[in-house]
Amino acid sequence: MLILSxxxxxKVVIAGNIExxxxxxxxxTVKLGINAPKDVKIYRSELVDAIREAAQAxxxxxxxxxxxxxxxxx
Amino acid sequence: MGKTEKSIKFNSTRFGEVExxxxxxxxxxxxxxxxxxxxxxxxxxxxxGESLFLWLQAVDEPDLAFIVTDPMMFVPEYAIxxxxxxxxxxxxxxxxxxxxxxxxxxxAGNPDNITANLLAPLLYFEEDNVIHQIVxxxxxxxLKHPLVAKPDESGGVE
Numbered sequence: 001m002l003i004l005s006x007x008x009x010x011k012v013v014i015a016g017n018i019e020x021x022x023x024x025x026x027x028x029t030v031k032l033g034i035n036a037p038k039d040v041k042i043y044r045s046e047l048v049d050a051i052r053e054a055a056q057a058x059x060x061x062x063x064x065x066x067x068x069x070x071x072x073x074x
Numbered sequence: 075m076g077k078t079e080k081s082i083k084f085n086s087t088r089f090g091e092v093e094x095x096x097x098x099x100x101x102x103x104x105x106x107x108x109x110x111x112x113x114x115x116x117x118x119x120x121x122x123g124e125s126l127f128l129w130l131q132a133v134d135e136p137d138l139a140f141i142v143t144d145p146m147m148f149v150p151e152y153a154i155x156x157x158x159x160x161x162x163x164x165x166x167x168x169x170x171x172x173x174x175x176x177x178x179x180x181x182a183g184n185p186d187n188i189t190a191n192l193l194a195p196l197l198y199f200e201e202d203n204v205i206h207q208i209v210x211x212x213x214x215x216x217l218k219h220p221l222v223a224k225p226d227e228s229g230g231v232e
Binding site for chain 2 (some may be wrong): 041043046047048050051052053054055056057058059061062064065066068069
């Protein structure tokens, strides 16, 4: 992994058209500003990780759950 | 008029060979988040209408499938603000309102801890057979909202 040190208001440029600015550093939180072309999708990695985890599901676990949900029948 | 319907066969890791009418293929322009470039899906119901869950199976990636459900079955108070930026980008105003699905995570071997991704729902435009995943910005709903209340916990799910 490439590691760069940046101060507040300093930037990095990726592939010539994506610009990331360190807007604010407070405690353990860094605020980033991102300028990128409209077709570049930007997501927090937690979201992508959660969707990848969802893609691991197995039909047998779902079947167990479905049976149980029905069994409750409240 | 006796027109034979074109069907498509594809392979899936979980369900073996699947055959569906070609017109039932669902297009996901841009793909599902984290799976860019995979744009053809099929909604499968291996339970034959018995289950609350469906599978969104990638047509071109046998291993890629998501469990989806109608969030209203579990979280009736779930709502999406019409002024969400992603909704406005889609310009739903003139179209028939889409069906709403959310992705479900069933932890391996521990299906009781099932959660739903209420932050990034799927909008299914049945007329066009197009599905869009959006990310809500004006919401408190989370990535891993528990769907089954634990009987041994008296408190809420918050």
